[in-house]
Amino acid sequence: MYSIDSRSAVPVYEQLKRQIIIHIVSGVLNDGEKLPSIRELASAILINPNTVAKTYRHLETDGFVTSRKGLGVFVSASGRELQSNRTEIFKELTDEYVSKAAGLGLNADEIMKGLSERLKGEIEHDKNE
Amino acid sequence: MYSIDSRSAVPVYEQLKRQIIIHIVSGVLNDGEKLPSIRELASAILINPNTVAKTYRHLETDGFVTSRKGLGVFVSASGRELQSNRTEIFKELTDEYVSKAAGLGLNADEIMKGLSERLKGEIEHDKNE
DNA sequence: TTATCTGTATTACTATCATAGTACAGTAGT
DNA sequence: ACTACTGTACTATGATAGTAATACAGATAA
Known part of the structure; x- marks a missing residue:
């Protein structure tokens, strides 16, 4: 799904962010679609949940996703138009x-x-x- | 001479290194020519001498220059062919x-x-x- | 020798990053 | 209410990168 190069100088949260953005703007992830939960994605690609949370936080700041406590993180309706x-x-x-x-x-x-x-x-x- | 953007995410020593390399490969600096001394360049562009030293050290590792204690840093004869x-x-x-x-x-x-x-x-x- | 250039080395401070652990808060199904 | 999911917040630790302050060492001319 997502691949992280731990040797890269680019921070992990940044690598993940870029890949998710590409998925959003290219339509792999559709409007309103739910992203993997923080803990789920973290264990899937073997990074710390805090790092995934940081990625999601940045994505929300940039307007790509909307997070709802208790529910999950979802692709913003306007995400692809950014x-x-x-x-x-x-x-x-x-x-x-x-x-x-x-x-x-x-x-x-x-x-x-x-x-x-x-x-x-x-x-x-x-x-x- | 050399311009540093302190707001850039690119480290100062890296910005300086790139500009010097460009000068070497483009012939602005010729083979054997002496570069400004560490302290001279540092005070000219208002950065720390250690940062210039780091730039010169990297340039030497990459083969672009040769440094001689007490004398200065000079463009390597083979610098432009690198x-x-x-x-x-x-x-x-x-x-x-x-x-x-x-x-x-x-x-x-x-x-x-x-x-x-x-x-x-x-x-x-x-x-x- | 002395003075003053030159590069070099060491240490330290600061910021960023990744990780870990823990606790808290909202949602939904039972 | 209980349980098990969600995201959020906070503190702490270790590693690394960038920069800075200071001291050390070689070269050269007066």
Whole structure:
């Protein structure tokens, strides 16, 4: 379901948050649908319940989900329409990409060129989430 | 010279490292050339000398510079060639980036546009320096 | 030698993150 | 009422990262 890379520099709660957002905006999780309970998801992917709670708290702050005490956490009706948040995630992705590429010593032109070559042809193929 | 965004989530030493690498691989800093001393650069851009030292240490580990106690830090003779050895890693980075962006539902044009926007600042900065 | 540059090393403070444990509060079925 | 689920809140601990303050050591010129 959700995969966590414990060696990553990206915090666990952040990795989980991004994956859930992708599921929401891509329709894997539908409006009103209930997410796994905090304790259930925590034991499923072997992380601490507090970390899942933190993820859900952030998702609620961002408007993707609504949590109801005693009931669970549900995808907000407007969750999928949060284009601005999707854009923000994309910006984070881009920042990360540029940062790492710059760390490798590449300049802006080389990064653009590399991405351009990679994108030639298809894009639908690479949906390995 | 070098600009630091203290509000950024990217560590100061990392921001500085990227800018120096760009200067080295783009030829703004030539082989054998001496970098500013730790304390000099620190006071120039108003950061702690330890942070500059950390940047220089990382640059030396990566092979971009060589430091000599009492003398200074100098661009390695092979510094500019280091970028060619990292093409493979860069391709992996690009694959990962494209996959995630595609997972967000973005098409090739949107990805290119987003990256282009993100890189504008870098390009302008390099030209002005 | 002395003074003043240079980089290096050590230590410490702070913030963030992940985890753990515990307790509390709302909901629903029995 | 009882039970078993839900989310929430709070404190504490250990690890790590980033930054900072200070002291140490090599190089060089006066």
